Amino acid sequence: MRVLGVALLAAAMAWGGGSGALDRAEALYNQTDYEGSLRLLQSTEKSPAVHHLIGKNYYMLADFKKATDYLDKAVAAEPGNSVYVLWLGRAYGRRAETSTLFTAPGHASRARQCFEKAVQLDPTNAEAMNDLFEYYLEAPGIMGGGLDKAAAMAERIAKLDPVEGHYAQAKLAEKRKEFSSAEQQLRRAAEMAPHHVGRMIDLAKFLAKQGRFQESEQSFEEAEKIEPDSAKLMYARADTYIRSGRNLDTAKKLLQRYLDSKLTPDDPPRSEAMKLLKQVGG
Numbered sequence: 251m252r253v254l255g256v257a258l259l260a261a262a263m264a265w266g267g268g269s270g271a272l273d274r275a276e277a278l279y280n281q282t283d284y285e286g287s288l289r290l291l292q293s294t295e296k297s298p299a300v301h302h303l304i305g306k307n308y309y310m311l312a313d314f315k316k317a318t319d320y321l322d323k324a325v326a327a328e329p330g331n332s333v334y335v336l337w338l339g340r341a342y343g344r345r346a347e348t349s350t351l352f353t354a355p356g357h358a359s360r361a362r363q364c365f366e367k368a369v370q371l372d373p374t375n376a377e378a379m380n381d382l383f384e385y386y387l388e389a390p391g392i393m394g395g396g397l398d399k400a401a402a403m404a405e406r407i408a409k410l411d412p413v414e415g416h417y418a419q420a421k422l423a424e425k426r427k428e429f430s431s432a433e434q435q436l437r438r439a440a441e442m443a444p445h446h447v448g449r450m451i452d453l454a455k456f457l458a459k460q461g462r463f464q465e466s467e468q469s470f471e472e473a474e475k476i477e478p479d480s481a482k483l484m485y486a487r488a489d490t491y492i493r494s495g496r497n498l499d500t501a502k503k504l505l506q507r508y509l510d511s512k513l514t515p516d517d518p519p520r521s522e523a524m525k526l527l528k529q530v531g532g
Contacts, residue, residue, distance in 0.1 A: 275303055282513045282520070284310045298327040302334050309341050310515060314348060317341040332372035336381065339364025343385070355393060361385065362394045376414065379407050383418055387425055397425065413442045417452060429460060447477040451486045458490045466490065481517050484508040492526055502530045 271294040278287035284307040291304050305321035308314070321338040328334055339361045346357035362385050368378035383403040389395025404422055408415025420435035436456055440449040454469035470490075473483050484504045491501040505527045509520055 272297075272300060272303065275300075279303060279307060279310075280514060282310070282515060282517075284308075298324045298331070298334065301327070302337065305341065306337060306515075309337070309344070310519065312344075312519075312521070314341050314345045318345060330371055332368045332375045332378060335364050335371060336368040336375065336378045339368060339378075339381065343381075358389060358393050362389070373406075374410060376407070376410055379403060379410065380414065380418070383407060383421075387421060397422065400425075413439050413446070413449070416442065417449075420452070420456070424456070432456065433460075445476060447473045447480050447483055450476065451483060455486060455490055458494055463494065463496070479511075481508055481511040481513055484511070485518050485523060488523075489526060492529055498530045502527065502532045505530075505532060 271290055275287045275290040275294065278284075278290065288304065288307045291300055291307075294300055301320045302324040305317045305319075305324060308320065309317040318338065318341045321334065321341050324334045325331070325338050342357045342364060343361035346354045346361060349357055362382075365378060365382035365385055368375055369382055372378065383400055386395050386400035386403055387397070400418075400422055404415060404418035407418045416435045416439035420432045420439070423429070423432035423435060433453075433456065436449075436453045440446075440453055443449045450469050450473035454466045454473065457463075457466035457469060470483070470487050473480070477483065485508050488501040488504040488508065491497040491504075505523050508523050509527075513520065
């Protein structure tokens with residue numbers, strides 16, 4: 251009995267240690283320390299959750315082949331997990347974007363299937379719905395995309411989240427070159443979420459693309475009032491300036507501030523900010 255008790259205690263400690271290691275690895279991931287998270291997970295007992303986090307780390311490090319390998323394992327173990335299926339779709343989507351003309355269609359098809367499955371598994375998974383909408387919006391019909399499908403998904407998004415629905419409608423209108431309608435939808439989204447910095451950023455970026463730089467700047471200033479130290483705002487503003495070839499010194503300073511900021515996985519990766527910085531001689 252004593253031997254059995256010791257064995258049970260050891261198993262409990264191992265289980266608790268594994269769970270604790272996963273929590274610590276998740277914290278490192280949320281701090282964008284993807285290499286540190288992976289190192290911790292190497293010695294952690296593998297489970298669907300561990301495979302999922304390993305896959306997300308590799309995704310963030312732009313190793314999309316390894317990302318799909320590990321996310322495939324997570325989905326194989328829990329095929330009904332909408333979040334796991336969504337991330338697998340994201341990884342295949344990035345493989346499609348970065349692969350050859352011969353392999354891209356297959357990866358894109360797999361991404362679409364995963365996005366559709368993730369929405370089917372959980373119709374309230376807003377991220378899955380948004381990713382599927384973007385796929386339908388951008389992919390050609392031969393690869394399962396199409397504006398009719400995107401429009402139907404935009405309606406579903408609006409029922410779940412009216413503000414996000416306006417943003418989806420704006421993207422759809424912009425794709426159709428209905429720029430006045432797109433602007434109206436973006437302004438409506440900003441009005442409905444007055445404390446959401448991202449909505450003012452969306453409007454500012456749209457106005458800049460239309461060459462309406464003064465109005466774009468006003469929207470960026472409104473966003474800054476909402477959240478002065480927003481990393482997303484720094485990056486978006488710098489990126490917009492660089493794309494339009496103006497305020498390049500300001501863009502450089504914004505990117506330097508961005509690189510010194512505490513980022514999250516939802517922010518653009520530092521590698522992308524460094525690429526932009528090189529474009530302006532930083």
